[in-house]
Amino acid sequence: MSLFFQESVALKVEKLTMQFGWFKALTDVSLSIKKNNIFGLIGPNGAGKTTLFNLLTGVYQPTSGSVEAFGKTLLGLKPHEITRRFVARTFQNIRLFKELSVLDNVLISLDHSSTSKYRGILSSMMQFKSYRKTERLHRDRANHLLEIFNLHHRRHRRACDLPYGDQRKLEIVRALATGAKLLLLDEPAAGLNIKETQELMCMVQLIRDQFDLTILLIEHDMKLVMGVCERIAVLDYGCHIAEGTPLEIQKNERVIEAYLGKGAHA
Amino acid sequence: MSRLLAWVLALVFVWIVNNQIHHFIDPYILSIVIFAGINIIFATSLNLISGFTGQFSMGHAGFMAIGAYVSALLSTSFFASFPQLFFVVIFLSGCIAAVFGYIVALPSLRLRGDYLAIVTLGFGEIIRVIILNINSLGGARGMTDIPPLSSFGWVYTGVVAALFMLWRLTRSSQGRAFLAVREDEIAASSMGVPTTHVKLQAFVIGAFLAGVAGSLFAHYLSYLNPQTFDLNKSFEAIIMVVLGGMGSISGSVIAAVFLTVIRELLRPLQDMIGIDLRMILYSLLLILVMILRPKGLLGTKEWIDFVPRWPKKVLRQRRPLHEG
Numbered sequence: 001m002s003l004f005f006q007e008s009v010a011l012k013v014e015k016l017t018m019q020f021g022w023f024k025a026l027t028d029v030s031l032s033i034k035k036n037n038i039f040g041l042i043g044p045n046g047a048g049k050t051t052l053f054n055l056l057t058g059v060y061q062p063t064s065g066s067v068e069a070f071g072k073t074l075l076g077l078k079p080h081e082i083t084r085r086f087v088a089r090t091f092q093n094i095r096l097f098k099e100l101s102v103l104d105n106v107l108i109s110l111d112h113s114s115t116s117k118y119r120g121i122l123s124s125m126m127q128f129k130s131y132r133k134t135e136r137l138h139r140d141r142a143n144h145l146l147e148i149f150n151l152h153h154r155r156h157r158r159a160c161d162l163p164y165g166d167q168r169k170l171e172i173v174r175a176l177a178t179g180a181k182l183l184l185l186d187e188p189a190a191g192l193n194i195k196e197t198q199e200l201m202c203m204v205q206l207i208r209d210q211f212d213l214t215i216l217l218i219e220h221d222m223k224l225v226m227g228v229c230e231r232i233a234v235l236d237y238g239c240h241i242a243e244g245t246p247l248e249i250q251k252n253e254r255v256i257e258a259y260l261g262k263g264a265h266a
Numbered sequence: 267m268s269r270l271l272a273w274v275l276a277l278v279f280v281w282i283v284n285n286q287i288h289h290f291i292d293p294y295i296l297s298i299v300i301f302a303g304i305n306i307i308f309a310t311s312l313n314l315i316s317g318f319t320g321q322f323s324m325g326h327a328g329f330m331a332i333g334a335y336v337s338a339l340l341s342t343s344f345f346a347s348f349p350q351l352f353f354v355v356i357f358l359s360g361c362i363a364a365v366f367g368y369i370v371a372l373p374s375l376r377l378r379g380d381y382l383a384i385v386t387l388g389f390g391e392i393i394r395v396i397i398l399n400i401n402s403l404g405g406a407r408g409m410t411d412i413p414p415l416s417s418f419g420w421v422y423t424g425v426v427a428a429l430f431m432l433w434r435l436t437r438s439s440q441g442r443a444f445l446a447v448r449e450d451e452i453a454a455s456s457m458g459v460p461t462t463h464v465k466l467q468a469f470v471i472g473a474f475l476a477g478v479a480g481s482l483f484a485h486y487l488s489y490l491n492p493q494t495f496d497l498n499k500s501f502e503a504i505i506m507v508v509l510g511g512m513g514s515i516s517g518s519v520i521a522a523v524f525l526t527v528i529r530e531l532l533r534p535l536q537d538m539i540g541i542d543l544r545m546i547l548y549s550l551l552l553i554l555v556m557i558l559r560p561k562g563l564l565g566t567k568e569w570i571d572f573v574p575r576w577p578k579k580v581l582r583q584r585r586p587l588h589e590g
């Protein structure tokens with residue numbers, strides 16, 4: 001029974017605490033995300049959502065607590081090692097490789113994905129047959145991923161020349177290309193209009209089904225995630241204050257309080 | 267394969283020219299051509315570190331010095347009776363320089379930006395001062411009687427080999443890793459790029475090529491002086507890279523040739539007024555470039571990006587980084 005339970009959990013966070021000097025950005029946060037779920041993480045600005053992502057992806061090391069993805073601990077690993085454990089993220093403040101082409105942005109992830117063959121200096125220089133074969137394979141795969149997100153026709157543009165919405169999409173494609181099974185999306189809809197947001201959320205659901213993913217989605221605007229998420233957790237001032245289905249969360253007193261202040265009613 | 271053939275043909279061409287060149291070129295002009303070649307290797311090797319991987323290195327002359335002195339030592343001792351093994355000497359001295367590249371890079375890659383600049387600057391100076399104080403290397407008097415093995419053929423074989431290496435590397439998966447580190451380290455490591463490892467690779471290859479440039483230099487002049495490899499020399503490489511465009515090999519080639527030639531043109535004037543015009547020239551050029559073309563002559567583009575469309579189909583190995 002416990003074995004079965006283990007296997008169906010994609011991400012398990014226990015009592016995670018992060019302290020910056022005197023300031024506790026996260027306090028004893030615990031989460032457990034089932035495989036194949038789209039899990040929402042909401043909370044007002046400054047609640048510690050991005051900090052949690054930084055801990056999950058090895059950008060920071062937590063003060064205490066544990067993180068497990070697919071049954072293996074992520075603690076102490078560097079970001080690129082965590083990528084090899086099938087976890088990848090996007091950034092709230094878009095961090096594409098700006099001067100590189102859209103295609104190159106995706107290829108970089110593919111080059112270093114956990115399933116890709118290592119190609120070192122020598123094979124890069126001599127471009128042996130096996131090198132070129134892998135390169136072709138990656139290009140096809142990159143093109144395929146870009147097609148899904150309607151970015152294919154722009155693949156030779158520089159990433160910074162893309163319209164804002166496309167940059168957000170490219171962030172997701174790039175993370176997906178690492179071969180991740182758990183995607184961490186940090187406010188992927190920030191700055192998008194309602195139509196673009198809805199389109200994006202549909203795409204998130206689509207790739208979840210198509211690639212058999214688990215998705216942890218950060219959003220500070222509660223309404224946006226209600227439709228897509230199976231479960232939602234709420235952070236406020238670094239504390240996990242509520243968790244449940246979207247309906248439960250909508251009715252939760254503490255959540256309403258966190259979002260609208262004391263004495264308010266939804 | 268046909269592309270590999272083009273590089274081999276370039277090598278054959280170099281050696282044909284090498285055997286004929288003294289018939290139709292004045293030795294003084296030839297020496298400028300040779301120095302230009304050495305500077306091409308020196309500048310492009312720094313471009314790999316600074317332009318493509320985005321790491322400051324202000325001590326690049328240190329690697330060149332190591333290559334120069336190690337090769338001079340080798341060819342006056344072990345290899346004294348085997349001048350035909352010159353290429354082995356070049357390779358070995360490049361490797362020793364690469365080892366130093368590794369040693370310098372390992373602790374300093376935790377540092378970023380200006381801190382890394384200071385560490386590498388210190389490294390360059392330390393190397394110079396150490397050489398200055400080793401008597402068997404001639405100390406401040408300099409090292410003489412190095413066999414003059416470098417020729418047009420060897421230098422430009424080095425140039426072709428270095429350009430081949432860099433061209434292939436920077437347009438491959440390895441090159442994308444370098445660029446990813448330059449563009450955004452955090453994003454790169456989050457996408458699975460082992461950033462420290464990649465930076466080390468850049469330093470090792472860059473140092474190797476600088477060492478090769480050094481050994482070619484030593485065996486052309488047959489005289490070495492530690493003052494040659496001072497801060498100004500490192501600065502020269504930086505100017506060439508910035509002038510040509512950070513991340514453009516062709517840019518560095520053009521800038522290296524340009525600076526080598528213009529220095530020689532200025533030499534009579536300099537001898538007349540007795541002031542070192544180099545630094546004045548460099549500062550002026552730098553200011554001009556920053557005003558007119560802040561990204562350098564070619565930016566991050568390569569010569570191939572300026573070729574009109576139809577021949578490009580034949581020429582290009584892959585699509586250029588930026589199109590449209």
Ligand SMILES: Nc1ncnc2c1ncn2[C@@H]1O[C@H](COP(=O)(O)OP(=O)(O)O)[C@@H](O)[C@H]1O
Pocket residue numbers: 020023025043044045046047048049050051052
């Ligand atoms: N590196 C850091 N050093 C100090 N404080 C930080 C650091 N990173 C984040 N914080 C603080 O942690 C809190 C949570 O930030 P963040 O996780 O970005 O919030 P959210 O993404 O939920 O809007 C903020 O008060 C922020 O100032």
Ligand SMILES: [Mg+2]
Pocket residue numbers: 049050051092
């Ligand atoms: Mg945030």
